[in-house]
Amino acid sequence: MLRLKDGIHFDLSRTIVADARGAVGDVNVVSHAHADHLLERASTGTVVCSAATAALAGARTGADVEFVEETDGILLLPAGHIVGSRAALIEEDGRRFLYTGDVSTRDRLSLRGFEPVPADELVVETTYGHPDYRFPDQRELEGRIVDWIADAEDRPLFLFGYSLGRAQEIQALAERATNRRLVAHGAVAKMNRVIESVSDRRFSAVPYAEVDELAPDDVFVVPTHLARNGWVNRLADRLGAAKVGFSGWAVDESFRYRGGYDETFVLSDHCDFDELVDLVGAVDPERVYTHHGFDETFASHLATEHGYEAYPLRRNQRTLGEF
Ligand SMILES: [Zn+2]
Structure with missing residues (x-):
């Protein structure tokens, strides 16, 4: 039964x-x-x-x-x-x-x-x-994300992913792509710490709480549910940041509009x-x-x-x- x-x-x-x-x-x-x-x-x-x-x-x-x-x-x-x-x-x-x-x-x-x-x-x-829902080849996709981040050197980036899982993948790809400072929203930083305590993964991202102000050169990793958050969007607007969404649902064009993203990638777990x-x-x-x-x-x-x-x-x- x-x-x-x-x-x-x-x-x-x-x-x-x-x-x-x-x-x-x-x-x-x-x-x-x-x-x-x-x-x-x-x-x-x-x-x-x-x-x-x-x-x-x-x-x-x-x-x-x-x-x-x-x-x-x-x-x-x-x-x-x-x-x-x-x-x-x-x-x-x-x-x-x-x-x-x-x-x-x-x-x-x-x-x-x-x-x-x-x-x-x-x-x-x-x-x-x-x-x-057919996803791109994973290696090819990871390569495209790394290239995109590397090519975006002139803009602050807000990268959106679920705080447990996607956010850590995004950080790994961003670390591969650039030496820019990674800043993790509190919810993401909290999961980073726990993952470090139970695995050999290490994260370079600075918790947002420890940052005086986001610099134009920063890459900010933010939980997906904040993509439409007023505070996050005012901050992104003020810095002229590009908002990037990562999800399997990005197969649908509507995912971009729903999150107000400038760019999306079909990255799924x-x-x-x-x-x-x-x-x-x-x-x-x-x-x-x-x-x-x-x-x-x-x-x-x-x-x-x-x-x-x-x-x-x-x-x-x-x-x-x-x-
Ligand atoms: Zn799950």
């Missing part, structure tokens, strides 16, 4: 719950620190996650939660999405369930892509599970459509459950084009017998 409630519930001999806001399972899997709510309230069951996820989630929620990195019948596999992100392979009575969490099979900068393993049942995230299809092929499951984003589109593509039994997970719907 598989249910989408608050998180994804595997009702096996014990209840295994993945990425829920409350720790309601006998075992609670936290795939990565974007899903940071669980650790706030974990009280009963075992929490399974990577040490990096525990540290990052703890820094975001302020909670110090006990966790294990593996437990009987549950194996965590690097998911290639952000630092510490893990897929979970659950095994019971010889049956294998693979839960991907957010996932990328592409190697990106310091992150190795997810390596799919065979399973009987696959629960896969389908954020970009629509054929419109998820699989694109083709990579999702390849991932399913490599896992080769009997049954596929899709969730997030284009869950219906992708499930129906798998069924009609590839002959898989595939279903979008629906809230509070039991998977067997209700389809």
Whole structure:
């Protein structure tokens, strides 16, 4: 039995719950620190996650939660999405369930892509599970971003990315491109510090709080949700800065207008459509459950084009017998 409630519930001999806001399972899997709510309230069951996820989630929620990195019948596999992100392979009575969490099979900068393993049942995230979302070659894209930043020497730059994950990739690319001073918004700087404490990554960016004033030569790394923020935009206007957005959604022209960006790049920490299809092929499951984003589109593509039994997970719907 598989249910989408608050998180994804595997009702096996014990209840295994993945990425829920409350720790309601006998075992609670936290795939990565974007899903940071669980650790706030974990009280009963075992929490399974990577040490990096525990540290990052703890820094975001302020909670110090006990966790294990593996437990009987549950194996965590690097998911290639952000630092510490893990897929979970659950095994019971010889049956294998693979839960991907957010996932990328592409190697990106310091992150190795997810390596799919065979399973009987696959629960896969389908954020970009629509054929419109095909991403450029990663190496070529990284090269283009580095060149663009290097060529923009005459302008202050505001680079926008989610504070955990994208922002660190952007910093790595900016460090490769230029010797200009990098300044990190507080939310980004906070994640930088935690990542430094759990890995060998080091960031040269100065926290914004330690800067008297942004200089015309600075490269400022800002969380995406501030792209339309008044303070950020007044600052960008005053400095004559170029605003640059990085996201898989940059495939859509509207992404540029919604964020008010001068330039955008299709830089994502998820699989694109083709990579999702390849991932399913490599896992080769009997049954596929899709969730997030284009869950219906992708499930129906798998069924009609590839002959898989595939279903979008629906809230509070039991998977067997209700389809
Ligand atoms: Zn995520």
